[in-house]
Amino acid sequence: MEEIYKEYEDKLNPAMLQEIRANVPEKISHEKLKQILDKAVEIYDGSKVSPGECIGLIAAQSIGEPGTQMVLNTFHFAGVAEMNVTMGLPRIIEVLDATKNISTPMMEIYLKKPYCDGGEEIKKIALSIKEIKLKDVATEFSINIADFTITITVDEEKIKNLSLTVSQVGKAIGKFSKNLDIKTEKNVIVAKVSQKGESINTLYKVKEKIKEVSISGMKGIKQVLPVRRGDEYIILTAGSNIKTILQLEYVDAERTITNDIAEIADVLGIEAAREAIINEVKKVIDSQGLKVDIRHIMLVADTMCVSGKVKGITRYGVVSEKSSVLARASFETPLKHIIRAAVVGEEDMLTSVIENVMLNQPIPIGTGLPGLRSKIRK
Amino acid sequence: MAEKKQHILVPAHKKLSEKEKEELLKKYNITLKDLPKILAKDPALAELDVKEGDVVKILRKSRTAGESSYYRGVVNG
Incomplete structure (x- = not known):
C-alpha cells in the first residue's frame, strides 16, 4: 500500500494524497487503488493552469x-x-x-503559560510594555531664563503606578543628553542646560525635546489593551516594535505577530x-x-x-x-522612463505583453506563446 | 535566535547540497539566476551556513496543497 502512495508523491500534492488515504476503504485491492490514483492524477493535471x-x-x-x-x-x-x-x-x-x-501599526502579543491566564500579572506586563513619555507623567514644565534651568513637576501618583521613582525619571532624562545636569527634589526635577551658545531659543528647543523622552516601556507602543481570545489573554497594542517584544521572556515568541x-x-x-x-x-x-x-x-x-x-x-x-522600457513607461510617469532609457541607451527585447500591444504585434500569451519550428527539406 | 525559527510565520529553510542543486536546475531547465532570491543576511537563514550562489529549499505549509516546496537562490546585498 505505502509503496503505491509513495509512487504518486511526485504527481499529486500532499493534501490530495491525504484526502484519498482517508476516504479509501481499508481493504482495497492494489489494482483499484492504482485506478483511483490514476484518475486523481488525470483530474489534477486537467485542473492545472496551462x-x-x-x-x-x-x-x-x-x-x-x-x-x-x-x-x-x-x-x-x-x-x-x-x-x-x-x-x-x-x-x-x-x-x-x-x-x-x-x-x-498593531501587535498581538501572546504570553507564555502562567501569564496568559489573566491574573494581576497581565496588567503589569501590559503597563510595562507601553511607552510612557515624560509629558504623560509631568504636570508642569517651566523654564527659568536667568539660570538656564527647566523645572519639571511630575505626578507622583502616576509614577507610583508605573513602579518608578522620581529619581529614576530624572536619570532617564539625564541619559537623553549630556548637556543636562539633573537634580531631583521630591516631585520636582530641575534640569540645568549647559549647552554652548546659550540662548532662549535652545532652551525652548531642549524643553520640547525633553517632553518626548521615554521613561519606561518599549519604543513606539502607544496603547495597550489586554483582551480575552479563546481561553487565554493576549495583549493588543497600538504601535509596533516586534524586535524588542520577541526578546522578552514572558512573550510567546512563536505566535506574537504584528x-x-x-x-x-x-x-x-x-x-x-x-x-x-x-x-x-x-x-x-x-x-x-x-x-x-x-x-x-x-x-x-x-x-x-x-x-x-x-x-x-x-x-x-x-x-x-521589469526589463522592458515600454512596459515601465506604460505604468506611470512615461516620459521619465523613456527619456532615461534614451540617455542610457537601453534595449527593449519585446518579450512581454504591453510592449507588443503597443507595437501591434502578437503577444506572448496563451496560443501566442509557442513559436513554430520546422525542418526545411533540402 | 533559536526560538525565532519556530515562529508560526517562518517555514522550514533547508540548504541544498551541490548535487541537489544541480539536479534541481536540471529538472526545471533553468539557471541559478532564474530562481527567486533570498538575501544572505535574511534572519531565517541565521542558523544555516549559506553563501552567495547556494540554493535554499523552503517547505511551506500551503493552504491549497498541504505542503509545498519553494526554492530561493541566495544573493548578497
Whole structure:
C-alpha cells in the first residue's frame, strides 16, 4: 500500500494524497487503488493552469473587482478611544504598496503559560510594555531664563503606578543628553542646560525635546489593551516594535505577530513576510464579506517577494524590476522612463505583453506563446 | 535566535547540497539566476551556513496543497 502512495508523491500534492488515504476503504485491492490514483492524477493535471495563461491579469481582476465594493474607512476598537485599525481598501493598498510607515501599526502579543491566564500579572506586563513619555507623567514644565534651568513637576501618583521613582525619571532624562545636569527634589526635577551658545531659543528647543523622552516601556507602543481570545489573554497594542517584544521572556515568541510587513521582513525574513502579506490581505477581504480565491493573493505575495526584499506594486517596486522600457513607461510617469532609457541607451527585447500591444504585434500569451519550428527539406 | 525559527510565520529553510542543486536546475531547465532570491543576511537563514550562489529549499505549509516546496537562490546585498 505505502509503496503505491509513495509512487504518486511526485504527481499529486500532499493534501490530495491525504484526502484519498482517508476516504479509501481499508481493504482495497492494489489494482483499484492504482485506478483511483490514476484518475486523481488525470483530474489534477486537467485542473492545472496551462502554460501561457495570463495569471497575473486574472489575479489583478479578481482582487480589483471586490476592491470596488470595499468600505473606505478605519474602524474603532470597542471601548478604547485611541485604538483604531485601518481596514478595507486603504489597508489593501497599504499592504500591496509595501508602505514603510503604515498608518495603524498593531501587535498581538501572546504570553507564555502562567501569564496568559489573566491574573494581576497581565496588567503589569501590559503597563510595562507601553511607552510612557515624560509629558504623560509631568504636570508642569517651566523654564527659568536667568539660570538656564527647566523645572519639571511630575505626578507622583502616576509614577507610583508605573513602579518608578522620581529619581529614576530624572536619570532617564539625564541619559537623553549630556548637556543636562539633573537634580531631583521630591516631585520636582530641575534640569540645568549647559549647552554652548546659550540662548532662549535652545532652551525652548531642549524643553520640547525633553517632553518626548521615554521613561519606561518599549519604543513606539502607544496603547495597550489586554483582551480575552479563546481561553487565554493576549495583549493588543497600538504601535509596533516586534524586535524588542520577541526578546522578552514572558512573550510567546512563536505566535506574537504584528501587522507591519516591513518589520516582519526585517525580523523574521522574507518568507514570513510573504505569509504575512497573504494573511493581511485575506483578513481584509474576509472582514468585508467578500470572496477571493487564495491563489490570487498568493501569486501577488510571491511576486512582491521574489527579489528577496518586499517590493510594492508601485513604480518604485515591482514595476521598476521589469526589463522592458515600454512596459515601465506604460505604468506611470512615461516620459521619465523613456527619456532615461534614451540617455542610457537601453534595449527593449519585446518579450512581454504591453510592449507588443503597443507595437501591434502578437503577444506572448496563451496560443501566442509557442513559436513554430520546422525542418526545411533540402 | 533559536526560538525565532519556530515562529508560526517562518517555514522550514533547508540548504541544498551541490548535487541537489544541480539536479534541481536540471529538472526545471533553468539557471541559478532564474530562481527567486533570498538575501544572505535574511534572519531565517541565521542558523544555516549559506553563501552567495547556494540554493535554499523552503517547505511551506500551503493552504491549497498541504505542503509545498519553494526554492530561493541566495544573493548578497
